[in-house]
Amino acid sequence: MLQVREVVKRYxxxxxxxxxxxxxxxxxxxxxxxxxxxxxxxxIRMITDILRPDSGEILLDGRKVDSxxxxxxxxxxxxxxxxxxxxxFEVVAYYGELKGMTPRDSRAEARRLxxxxxxxxxxxxxxxxxxxxxxxxxxxCTALIGSPTLLILDEPFSGLDPINVQLFESILAxxxxxxxxVLLSTHQMNKVEEVCDRALMINEGKMVLHGAxxxxxxxxxxxxxxxxxxxxxxxxxxxxxxxxxxxDFKLMLEPEATAxxxxxxxxxxxxxxxxxALAWLPLEDVFVKVVRERLGLEGSKG
Amino acid sequence: MxxxxxxxxxxxxxxxxTTVKRRAFLLTLIGTPxxxxxxxxxxxxxxxxxxxxxxxxxxxxxxxxSSGAFANASREIRTTLKTDLTFSRRSTMKPDSISFxxxxxxxxxxxxALADVRSGKIPQALVIPADYVETGRMRRYTRxxxxxxxxxxxxxxxxxxxxxxxxxxxxxxxxxxxRPSEEEQLFTLDRSGxxxxxxxxxxxxxxxxxxxxxMLLGLSIMIGGQYLxxxxxEEKESxxxxxxxxxxxxxxxxxxxxxxxxxxxxxxxxxxxxxxxxASGPALSMMPISAQPSVLAVATLYFLFxxxxxxxxxxxxxxxxxxxxxxxxxxxxxxxxxxxxxILITSILSHPDGPLAFWLSLFPPTASTTMMMRLGASNSAxxxxxxxxxxxxLGASGLLALRTSARIFRVxxxxxxKPPTLPxxxxxxxxx
Numbered sequence: 001m002l003q004v005r006e007v008v009k010r011y012x013x014x015x016x017x018x019x020x021x022x023x024x025x026x027x028x029x030x031x032x033x034x035x036x037x038x039x040x041x042x043x044i045r046m047i048t049d050i051l052r053p054d055s056g057e058i059l060l061d062g063r064k065v066d067s068x069x070x071x072x073x074x075x076x077x078x079x080x081x082x083x084x085x086x087x088x089f090e091v092v093a094y095y096g097e098l099k100g101m102t103p104r105d106s107r108a109e110a111r112r113l114x115x116x117x118x119x120x121x122x123x124x125x126x127x128x129x130x131x132x133x134x135x136x137x138x139x140x141c142t143a144l145i146g147s148p149t150l151l152i153l154d155e156p157f158s159g160l161d162p163i164n165v166q167l168f169e170s171i172l173a174x175x176x177x178x179x180x181x182v183l184l185s186t187h188q189m190n191k192v193e194e195v196c197d198r199a200l201m202i203n204e205g206k207m208v209l210h211g212a213x214x215x216x217x218x219x220x221x222x223x224x225x226x227x228x229x230x231x232x233x234x235x236x237x238x239x240x241x242x243x244x245x246x247x248d249f250k251l252m253l254e255p256e257a258t259a260x261x262x263x264x265x266x267x268x269x270x271x272x273x274x275x276x277a278l279a280w281l282p283l284e285d286v287f288v289k290v291v292r293e294r295l296g297l298e299g300s301k302g
Numbered sequence: 303m304x305x306x307x308x309x310x311x312x313x314x315x316x317x318x319x320t321t322v323k324r325r326a327f328l329l330t331l332i333g334t335p336x337x338x339x340x341x342x343x344x345x346x347x348x349x350x351x352x353x354x355x356x357x358x359x360x361x362x363x364x365x366x367x368s369s370g371a372f373a374n375a376s377r378e379i380r381t382t383l384k385t386d387l388t389f390s391r392r393s394t395m396k397p398d399s400i401s402f403x404x405x406x407x408x409x410x411x412x413x414x415a416l417a418d419v420r421s422g423k424i425p426q427a428l429v430i431p432a433d434y435v436e437t438g439r440m441r442r443y444t445r446x447x448x449x450x451x452x453x454x455x456x457x458x459x460x461x462x463x464x465x466x467x468x469x470x471x472x473x474x475x476x477x478x479x480x481r482p483s484e485e486e487q488l489f490t491l492d493r494s495g496x497x498x499x500x501x502x503x504x505x506x507x508x509x510x511x512x513x514x515x516x517m518l519l520g521l522s523i524m525i526g527g528q529y530l531x532x533x534x535x536e537e538k539e540s541x542x543x544x545x546x547x548x549x550x551x552x553x554x555x556x557x558x559x560x561x562x563x564x565x566x567x568x569x570x571x572x573x574x575x576x577x578x579x580x581a582s583g584p585a586l587s588m589m590p591i592s593a594q595p596s597v598l599a600v601a602t603l604y605f606l607f608x609x610x611x612x613x614x615x616x617x618x619x620x621x622x623x624x625x626x627x628x629x630x631x632x633x634x635x636x637x638x639x640x641x642x643x644x645i646l647i648t649s650i651l652s653h654p655d656g657p658l659a660f661w662l663s664l665f666p667p668t669a670s671t672t673m674m675m676r677l678g679a680s681n682s683a684x685x686x687x688x689x690x691x692x693x694x695x696l697g698a699s700g701l702l703a704l705r706t707s708a709r710i711f712r713v714x715x716x717x718x719x720k721p722p723t724l725p726x727x728x729x730x731x732x733x734x
Contacts, residue, residue, distance in 0.1 A: 050544070050547045050548060077545050079544055082540065083537075086320065098309055098546075
């Protein structure tokens, strides 16, 4: 659906996006990750045709994003902003018209969307009369109107209370079910684990991680298993050390050992196992680990 | 530019409607002409009142005549002051006027006359020395008054002239000597080589028509430009541009804004002109004003090209600055350039075909207003090639400004922080 091929963007002599290549499939929720200043916003601006790449190409359904394809993309930027002295539904309808809807259709759709985000009674109020959270919901409506096929959301959950986070998530799920592709840029890694199929992580403009979220976590998992048992753990073949961890035990494995061999050894020794899991790092830890590794590499180079 | 006209028109419509719905627009629409009308009326009324007061205060004039030339002079001065503030003397309405009478009281001693002036018994004393007829020297003593009126001086001057010749000539000649060129008809050569009468109304029209046309043009360009500046600065400040520019390209956004807010400027001036014509129709119909269709067509072109030039620059300024305050600091220089010809209006209208007027009408920032002054001036015959060259230069500059500003707009809209330096702006223009 979205193809980003060997894209490069330079500002003066600084390369902010350096040969980035990835694809997002139709109906997928794809995470774009990276520390602050990694080049995510520049990459998004190139996908939305706000900026042009210096080299490489970006295709949407096999065609360049041009004037005609623009309406297929919607973008909720991290920097929120709306026309403050305009009524909420008029702002949303304006975006609808820019996406090619008739004034009548866009106004009807704007009201329907505002109702969906529980702002029906605020639709005729000026934006400046709305709270920050309400304005964020209006902004989400400006992205949703016109049923875009690619929805780019930059930190959509920041500043929202848990009720509104759930509301945003349910709307995302609806859109995904309807076939909308979502490109999600966020620092909330738990949300990436919950809703994203695949992820790309960039650092200093370069790709550092790319693949299914599950694979990324597995790839960066410690060679260890986490066991919960009330019994005393005996010495086990293939286990280098045992670390207590929040009531569980983290068993660090020898390089040649596998989770299966350790599980078998535990069963053979009649240890009553209450839970057994691979010691996968949370995505957040993978993120920190990878960024630190990159920084370490840069440091050693210097 | 691979632009969508649907999006451009959507932007234009929104810009137009949101601007005209604002209270500030209504204030500009009504407030600006009301302010000018009020100031003009106040100024004219104040000037008339000054004259009235001066003549009313001059109820007695003390005269100490050592020359003997005024021994048989009349003992009163009668002055008539027109209070009609309209321009035309051809009006069928009877002009309003007020008559004043001043008693001329002869004193034998200067000291007693000055004592009466000091005590406020009499307002003025006129001392006519023995050698007055040879030298013209005389002295006038008065209490402090307004420095801006010459009403009393004219009245005294008329009395002196009339009574100097009284007795030597008939009364009618004496009266004429007091006001020798009252009914003068001045004929001046017009553009077609004919002598045309140049009365008060034509003199006013010769000044007002070019001034009015160029002022309207300058104002309409500036109003549209100011709205553009404000609109872009507000959008940048509210950080809406990033999501907006995903839906509409920088070029489409800029073109839509130029169209929508240009229409606001044009409509504003249109309403002012219509309201002005309706309000002052009878007075204007007396004035020798005629607008040639060709001049109107040229004025429209100057509006379009001038607005394109200034509007593009204003949009670019809005894009590179962070807020309205910063934007105004940059924009003021271009506003001054547009109105610079008004500072030089006397020189331009005195010599509408001179080098100053010629070069200012070619220089794009001053071309619109200067050329409209030249075209409106009765003593000018602007060659067609000069109008064409001026329009070509302005149009080309407008397109260049549009192209450059669109590039700066694209980069600058998403830049925040310290306003860029000139080399940075030039780099943006090349890079975008």
